[in-house]
Amino acid sequence: MRLTGRRAVVTGAAGALGSVICGALAADGADVIGADLDRSGLDTVESAVTAHGRRWIPAAVDLTDFDAVQDTVGRAVKDLGGADILVNSAGGGAVSFFHEMTYETWTTQVDRNLTSVFNATRAVLPAMLEGGFGRIVNISSVAAIGGGRLVRGATAYAAAKAGVVGLTKALAIELAEQGVTVNCIAPGAQATGARDNDTPEWRESLLAQIPTRLLGEPEHLAETVVFLSSAAAVNITGVILPLDGGHSI
Ligand SMILES: NC(=O)c1ccc[n+]([C@@H]2O[C@H](COP(=O)([O-])OP(=O)(O)OC[C@H]3O[C@@H](n4cnc5c(N)ncnc54)[C@H](O)[C@@H]3O)[C@@H](O)[C@H]2O)c1
Structure with a gap:
């Protein structure tokens, strides 16, 4: 129980990775605020x-809306009496070739994957600074490192996720002496439901690019989040950690 008494906020909590992260944080002792656009998914x-005896507060909100996030997430943090951990997992990609990409596709991708991280972090950080302890874990992507080589047409997603990398490093430096660490996981392809429709040919071409020939398991990613959120990770900050079976080597 590495997180007993900690209070966590997880964005994208209704998602394939966010939901597993919520359960893993609770299993290690944290109460959890789950923020997501998908209200029924949060349920x-x-x-x-709660199966782990921890408190659960759903916060249904569009994370791209600055004022709504300050209000909804801010209120949930007050309800919980503070916040020690923030996992920014909300996001998602869209394929669009650059020469025909609309301005709307570009801004939607940047807002969903990068501005959401600003909005949520801005809402939660004051409580961390007040408590003198904080662990921020941002979920970027291997696309931020390798340009989204798996799928052509990922420029907006890759650019936004690379923005998360820059934000992580700059914020880690800014907060280094205040008890708040900021780290980033850059996952490769994960074994989530989104992969269920892969054809055997597509799956083989995917695995051929991954030295371990393994998709990531959400439980393993969640375990990494728990470690980075723990007291033991006190001297780890500004790290961009690929969980990608060597794909980005
Ligand atoms: N699954 C993978 O293979 C993989 C690989 C690399 C990176 N990632 C990243 O990991 C994160 C989680 O991925 P996932 O597989 O759980 O995706 P997912 O689509 O299952 O979950 C994403 C969640 O974010 C929420 N969300 C999206 N936009 C939102 C908004 N504006 N406001 C509030 N909530 C919003 C969605 O409702 C959804 O519940 C994402 O940032 C994704 O880019 C995933």
Whole structure:
């Protein structure tokens, strides 16, 4: 129980990775605020947290809306009496070739994957600074490192996720002496439901690019989040950690 008494905020909590992260944080002792656009999806995560005897607060909000996030997430943090951990997992990609990409596609990708990180972090950080302890874990992507080589047409997503890398490093420096660490996980392809429709040919071409020939397991990623959120990770900050089976080597 590495997180007993800690209070966590997880964005994208209704998602394939966010929901597993919520359960893993609770299993190690943390109460969890789950923020997501998907209100009914949040309801399905509740038992993964309460089964461990931890408190669950759903925060249904569009994370691209600055004022709504300050209000909704800010209120949930007050309800919980503070915040020690923030996992920024909300996001998602869209394929669009650059020469025909609309301004709307570009801004939607940047807002969903990067501005959401600013909005949530801005809402939670004051409580961390007040408590003198904080662990921020941002979920970027291997696309931020390798340009999204798996899928052509990922420029907006890759650019936004690379923005998360820059934000992580600059914020880690800014907060280094205040008890708040900021780290980033850059996952490669994960074994989530999104992969269920892969054809055997597509799956083989994917695995051929991954030295271990393994997709990431959400439970392993969640375990990494728990470690980075723990007291033991006190001297780890500004790290960009690929969880990608060597894909980015
Ligand atoms: N699954 C993978 O293979 C993989 C690989 C690399 C990176 N990632 C990144 O990991 C994170 C989680 O991925 P996932 O597989 O759980 O995706 P997912 O689509 O299952 O979950 C993303 C969640 O974010 C929420 N969300 C999106 N936009 C939002 C908004 N504006 N406001 C509030 N909530 C919003 C969605 O409702 C969803 O519940 C994402 O940032 C993704 O880019 C995933």
